[in-house]
Amino acid sequence: MTQTEARPSTERDANGHKYVGKPAARMEGPAKVTGRTIYADDMKLPHMLHAKILGSPYAHARIKSINTQKARLLPGVEAVITAADLPKYKKNPTNRRSIVFPDTEALFAGQPIAAVLASDPHVAEAALALIELDLEALPNVIDPMEAMKDGSPLVHSSLSGIDRSEEQGHVAVDLESGNQEGKASNIASTTPFKRGDVEAGFAEADVIIERSWRSAMVHQSYIEPHSTIADYADGELSVWTSTQAPFYIREELATALDIPESKVRVTATEVGGGFGGKIYLSELMVSLLAMVVRRPVKYIMSRGEDMVAATPAPFAQVDLKTGMKKDGTITAIKSQLVYDSGAYPGASVAAGALLIGGLYRCANLDIVGYEVLTNKASVGALRAPSAHNATYAIECHIDMMAKELGLDPIEVRLKNAVVEGDPLPSGQAYPAIGLAECIRAMSESNLWKGRAASKQHKNRGVGVAVGGWMGGLQPASAIVTMNPDATFNVTVGCADITGVNTTFQSITAEVLNIPREQITVTYGDTKTAPYAGMSAGSKTTYTVGRAVKLAAEDARRQIFEVAATRLEATPDELEIEDEAVRVIGDAEKSIALTRIGRWTTNFGARYPVVVGRGSITATKMAPGFTCQAAEVEVDTDTGEITLLNYAIAQDCGFAINPLSVEGQMQGGVSQGLGIALWEEMQYNSEGQLLNANLLDYRLPTARDLPKIETIIVEVASEEGPFGARIVGEPSIVPGAAAVANAVADAIGVFINEVPITPERVLRALGKIGNGTN
Amino acid sequence: MPKQIINLRLNGKPTEVAVEPSWTLLETVREALGYTGAKEGCGTGDCGACSMIVDGRLITSCLMLAPQADGREVTSIEGLAANGTLNPVQQAFIDTGGVQCGFCTPGMVMAATALLKANPKPTFEDIRNGLAGNLCRCTGYTKIFQAVELAAERMATK
Amino acid sequence: MRSFAYHAPKTLDEAIALLHELPEGARPVAGGTDIVVQMKEGRTKFPYPQLVVSLDRISALKGIEYSAADGLRIGSGATMSEVANHPAVREHYLALAEGAGVVGSLQTMNMGTIGGNVCNAAPSADTAPALLAFEATAVIVGRTAQRSLPLSNFFVGPGRTALKPGELLAELRLPAPPTGTTSAYQRHTPRKQMDIAVVGVGVALTIVGGKITRARVSLGAVAPTPIRAPKSEAALEGQSPNDATFAGAAEIAASEASPIADVRGSADFRRHLVKVMTARMLARAAERAKG
Secondary structure, three states, X not given: OOOOOXXXXXXXXXXXXXXXXOOOOOOOHHHHHOOOOOEHHHOOOOOOEEEEEEEOOOOOEEEEEEEOHHHHHOOOEEEEEEHHHOOOOOOOOOOHHHOOOOOOEEOOOOOEEEEEEEOOHHHHHHHHOOOEEEEEEOOOOOOHHHHOOOOOOOOOOOOOOOOOHHHHOOOOOOOOOEOOOOOOOOEEEEEEEEEXXXXXXXXXXXXXXXXXXXXXXXXXXXXXXXXXXXXXXXXXXXXXXOOOOHHHHHHHHHHHHOOOHHHEEEEEOEOOOOOOOOOOOOHHHHHHHXXXXXXXXXXXXXXXXXXXXOOOEOOEEEEEEEEEOOOOOEEEEEEXXXXXXXXXXXXXXXXXXXXXXXXXXXXXXXXXXXXXXXXXXXXXXXXXXOHHHHHHHHHHHHHHHHHHHOOOHHHHHHHHEOOOOOEOOOOOEOOOOOHHHHHHHHHOOHHHHOHHHHHOOOOEEEEEEEEEEOOOOOOEEEEEEEOOOOOEEEEEOOOOOOOHHHHHHHHHHHHHOOOHHHEEEEEOOOOOOOOEOOOOXXXXXXXXXXXXXXXXXXXXXXXXXXXXXXXXXXHHHEEEEOOEEEEOOEEEEEEEHHHHHHHOOOXXXXXXOOEEEEEEOOXXXXXXXXXXXXXXXXXXXXXXXXXXXXXXXXXXXXXXXXXXXXXXXXXXHHHHHHHHHOOOOOEOOOOOEOOOOOOOOOOOOOOOOOOEEEEEEOOOOOOOHHHOOOOOOHHHOOHHHHHHHHHHHHHOOOOOEEOOOHHHHHHHOOOOOOOOO | OOOEEEEEEEOOEEEEEEEOOOOEHHHHHHHHOOOOOOOOOOOOOOOOOOEEEEOOEEEEOOOOEHHHHOOOEEEOHHHOOHXXXXXXXXXXXXXXXXXXXXXXXXXXXXXXXXXHHHOOOOOHHHHHHHHOOOOOOOOOOHHHHHHHHHHHHHHHHO | OOOOEEEOOOOHHHHHHHHHHOOOOEEEEOOOOOHHHHHHOOOOOOOOOOEEEEOOOOHHHOOEEEEOOOXXXXXXXXXXXXXXXXXXXXXXXXXXXXXXXXXXXXXXXXXXXXXXXHHHOOOOOOOHHXXXXXXXXXEEEOOXXXXXXXXXXHEEEOOEEXXXXXXXXXXXXXXXXXXXXXXXXXXXXXXXXXXXXXXXXXXXXXXXXXXXXXXXXXXEOOOOXXXXXXXXXXXXXXXXXXXXXXXXXXXXXXXXXXXXXXXXXXXXXXXXXXXXXXXXXXXXXXXXXXX
16 A cells, blocks of 8 residues: 655655655645635626526427516516527527527526526526426436437437537547538447458457446546636636636636637636536536626636536447457457437547557557537546546446456456557557556566455456556647746646646656755746646646646746856756756855846846746657556455456656546546446436435445555656656556456456446346336 | 624634525624625535534524524634644644545534534544534545544644 | 524423424424434425524433343433443443444534434434334423323424424433343444444344343335334244344344335345344344353
8 A cells, every 4th residue: 555645855766866756745735624715616806796597497498588587576586588588699609608598598407597596606596487488398318329310309400511520628539520421410420440350350359248338427526616707807807717728718707708818817716626528518608697787707616517418428339249269369449339418519539449440559540539429518628538438348348248258357458568669449559658568567566466365255256457548639838937036937828727736846846956945836827827638638747747748848948048057057058056056066156046036137137037938849648558457356246346456557658746647546446346236327208307416316425436556657758747647547447347347356347338337237147127117 | 774783702703794594504603794604505504514503503604694692602613723723623624634625624623523522432433423414525534533533632632 | 604593491381382382383403413404404394483492401300220120211311422422321221232332423423413313204213123123102392291102102203203393302211121131233334434424224133042132123215214123023022032033033024114215325235234233133132141
C-alpha cells in the first residue's frame, strides 16, 4: 500500500530533481479544508436574479402554447421567459447547448422550456408551478436498439453538419465518422474500422467467443451541480461558471450571440468536480436570460435537474466476437458497438470502436460503431468517454478465451499487449506507451500475489483487466513573471480541478531552482489569462505543464541575461542556487535574485521586466494505460458482491506530483467501480428517469470501497514536461471488466451487464427467473 | 410568510437571524449569515456536503428547518480552525491529498472531526462507517481514510 | 421549499391543539429526514402543509425507558441513534437496535426519529420489522382521548397510517420479551449504507428447553405495509431450532410476501431474498440464544 504524504523537498534525487517527482500538498488546501474556497453558488452580484427552469414533462412533445401570465403575476417574479422572449441568437439543431428553449418540439423529459427570474429563488421556484403548458405528447423512442430499427419513431428530423467540437476536447484521434446518408434515421453517425480478414481470423482460432455486453447510462455526479452566473452590460458579457472549458465557452457564446470574443469574459469558478461533464451546458441560456433582463442572473441546477437534464454518459450495447489460438494469439475481433447518445449527437463512439480493437495486436478487425439518438438527455463525456463500455466487452472476452484455453490472464495479456509502433485500428501508430509495463507491475502487486490465498475462500475471486485512453491535444500557453522580491507569479488559462496549479508550481520551482513557496499560480479568466484548451482529455499537465516549463525556462534565460552582464560570464555559464544566480563552479561570483528582481522593476531600471512566455501546440499523443485487479467475495444466495481489495497500476509517464497522480488513479478507480457495481440511470418506457437523486442513483460510499493499492508506472512520453503523460482518464476504464472477471473467477459465470447488481448475479446463477415481473 | 427571529450559537458566537420557517439551516447559514463553507450537493440528505454539528451531533443542515436550530449550538466548517490554526483533521486532509475538487471537503471534515471526537482511536471499519454519509466523487476515499488515520495518530501523540 | 407557517410547541397538548385547528393543513415534523425531502420535492402524500408543527421541543416525546415489568417505552421523538445505542434496546431488543442503526447515514440517524420512521409508513421502514416482531403498541394521543393500537394495525398502506387528522404518535410500547428471546434484523441493499431496504427481515425467537416456544417473523418492503408472517411463525413454534426448521419457515415466509417490482428490485428477486434472509435471521437469532 502506498501511503504518500506531502513533505518539504530540499534534496536532489537520483534523477537530479529537487521539486518534481516529490509529493506536494495542494496550494489551495487550506482554503478548501476551511470552506473559504469560493464556488459559483457562493457568489452574489449586486441586483442579481435567480433563475429557475421549467423542464418538459414529456420525453417527446410538441409545444403548442405556453401561458406564463399567472406566473408573471406572482409577487416577487421579475420575468418569465420562454423561447419567444429571447433575443435572436445563432441556433445549431445538432447542439443541445445552442437550443436554449426549443421553439416547437421538446426532445427529452426535463429539457428546459421556460425560465422564471426572481430575487428570491423560492419565489421563482413557486412560480414554475403557475406556468401553463399546452403540450402534445409525441411518439418517443427510449431504447437505442429499438431506435436503430427501420420504422422506429424519429427522435427528431435527420441531422447534418454535426458539431463535434466538444468531443474533440477529450480525445485526439484521426477518424472518419460518417453520417447516415439518405433517409431519415436515428443513427447520427457510423464509425467503421477494418483490417485484414476477420473470417480468415476466426477460421484460425481454437476458441471463439461471441457475446453481447451492456453497460448502463451513468452520471458524472460531481458533488457540485452545474452552476452559472451571467451578466451583460455595455456590450460585454461576463460569465462565471463551473466549467472545465472557459475558452471553449467563450468561443461558443461569441458565435451564438455574435459578440466579439474580446468582449466575452468567461471565468471558470472553482469546479466542484467535472469529470468531463462540466464543459458547456447552461451558459448560453443564462447569458440570454441576463441579456433580456439586463441584470446578473444566477442558475444553480438542483440535483434532480442535474440528473435529468445535464449530460450523462451513454448506455452501450457491444456485440463482440473474438477468436484466439491455443498459444494465446488473438486472431480476430469483430464488433458492433451501439452507443445511446440521447436526444442530440455527442457520444464518442469512435473512441469505443478504436479501443475495442486497440488494446491488443490483432491482424483482423471488423468494427463498426453506431451513435444512436433516443428521447433522453443527450450525453457528454465522463472520464475517457465511451472507453469503459468497449473495454468491459473485450477484457471479459480475453478472460473467457484464456479460461477456455487454460492460459494465465496476465500472460495472455502480456503476449498480445500493444507496444510502441503497433497500429491503432485507425492505422495511426502508437508512440511510446506503458501497457505491458503496467501489466507486469500488476503481476507484482500484493493483490495479485495474494491470489492463491484468496482462492482458499469459497466464493472469492480475483480478476484483472487493462484499459487505456488516447488523451486530447490542444495548444496551451503560460506566463511566468518575476516580482521585485524574487517571487514569481505563474498565470495560466486552465481551470484547476485536480491540483494542476500545484504541479505547475513544482515545475516552475524545478526550472528556477527556488522554493515552491516563492511561486504562486493563478488561473485567470478569458480576458486576463493566456489561452489554454479545456481541462479535459487528461491533457492539462501534458500541454499547459509544458507551456509552464517553457515559460519558466524563458524567465530563467532572461534572468541569466541580466546576471551575465554583471558577472562577466555568458548566460550558459550560470545557474540558480540558494536564491542567487552564480557562475557554475565559482560560488563567489553570484548575485541575489532579489537584486535582479529590483533591477528589472525599479524606477529607472536598467533591464526589462522578466516575463517568461511559454506557448506550445501539442501534436503527439501520449496515451495512458492502466492494469487493474479486483478481489471480490460473492454471496451466492443474495447476490451481494463485496469488494475486498482493489489495485491499480498506471503509466503516468512521470509523476510530477505523486500525491495528485495517485489521487487521479484512485478517483478514476472509484468511478469505474461505481460503473461496475452500482450506478445506473433507470428510465421507464416513457423516458422518465426514475432515480434522479443520490439515494437511488448509487455512488459508492466510504463503506463500499476498500483502500486502493496504487502503483505508479513511469514510461516517459516524448513531449510531456519531464516525461509526464496523460493521467486523469485511464483509471476509470477497466474497473467494470476487472470486477466482472473477478466475479467470474468467484462464481464461474461472466455477468454480461453492468452494473453487476445482486439481482443480475442471481439471474446469472439461475437462482431467480429472467426478470420480467 | 413573515419572518421570525431565531437565536443560535454559531461557531461559538451568539447569533440572531430573521428566517422564514421554510428555510433550511443550510440556507440560513449560507445566505442569511454569509458562511458559505457548507455546500448543497443534493438538498435531500444523501451527500453530506452540508454537514454541520448541532448540539454535538453531526447532521445534514439541508434537512433541518431553520427554526429547529433556534437555541442550539451550531458548528459549521468555519468554526473548526480556531484562531486560524487548522484542526488536526484539516491539516491531515491537506497532507495526505484527501482534498481534490473540495466540494465535499467541508462536510467530510465535519464528519471526520465528529468521528474522532466520539472515537479517538477508530478502526478502519469505524472510519468507513463514520464517513459513509458523505459522498466524495474525486478521491475514491483512500486518501481520506489515510487523512483520518493520520489525524487520529497525531491527536494521540499530542 | 415552498413557504409555510411554523410552530414549535413545548407540550403535547399545545401540539394537538395546533394540529386540530387546521386538520387538513397542519403537519407534524420531527427529524425531517423524510418529510422535508418530500416537501422539497413536492411529492408529499398529503396536501402541502400550511402549518408545520415541529415536535422537537416536546420533552414528553423524548426518552427511552425499560423495566422488566413494563417492558420498553420509546418516545416517538427518540432519534434513530438513541434507539440504536440504548443499552436496554441492545440487550433486550437487538433487532430493533439493528434496524435503527442502518437508517440512512449517521446524520440521518442523528436527526430522524423512530416516530417519524413509523409514521412515514414506508413499507421499507427499517425499524418496523423489529417493532412488529416485538409486538409494539402505538400510543396515540388526540384532543380528547388517548388510544393504543397494535402496530400491525397502525400501518394501513404505503405512506398511510391509522392516525386521524389531529392525532399524534406519542410513544411505542414493547412488552418485555419472554425469557429466552433473541432477535435479529437485516436488510438487503445494493450499497452497504445510504440506501433503502430492498427487503428487510426481522425475527424474534423464544427458545426454551431446546424448543422454539414463540416465533415472530416480520418482513419489510415486500407488501404495501411492513408485515408479520404468521404462517411462518406457526411453522416454527414447537420445533427444534435447526437449519431444516428455518429453511421450511423461510420458504413459507416467502409465500407470505406480496412484493411489487420497482426501481429497487423485481418481485421474484424480493421473494427470493425473503427466503434467504429469513433463514439467515432465524439462524442468527438462534445462534445468539446460545450466547
